[in-house]
Amino acid sequence: MSIFDFLKPKKNTAETAKSRLQILIAQERSSASAPDYLPLMRREILEVIRKYVVNVDIDEVKVDLVKNGDQDVLDISVSLPDRGSAATGD
Template identity: 75%
Template sequence: MGMFDFLRARKNTASIAKDRLRIIIAQERSTLGGPDYLPLLRRELLEVIRKYVNVDVDAVKVDLVKDGEHDVLDISVSLPDGRAATA
């Protein structure tokens, strides 16, 4: 005990912060309800669809749904009333 006690406190604080960050990341992944690639897949689908049809950012929804023992990729696209994109 003495002059270097403050160094031990920082290691303990860093360890606690690291554990808290792991918990936060785990919670975010579980609330998203799917694998990490789903947001990227959604963005790429939106880019492809926008080549042909003007759609809103929220028009494409990608979810992973359990169907018994299988995972099913559920893709929903809300199309506008028939107006095509201008190239």
């Protein structure tokens, strides 16, 4: 240990850990604030899409609630397969 070691700023690992924990908690709260009906809505949207287009995976349907100022905006994104996969008939 050098005589000048006391002049170096000490790392405050407790403060760093606290900051990281606060970030994690904030992320959890933001995802937990999403309405409970979004997963059900996502599955129902997928069921309707599958009536007209085959081979659509549930992971290709994204439903999110986005805050835009004082308004909530429902953001729905669906990735459809190539045209060759479209259902025929009916």
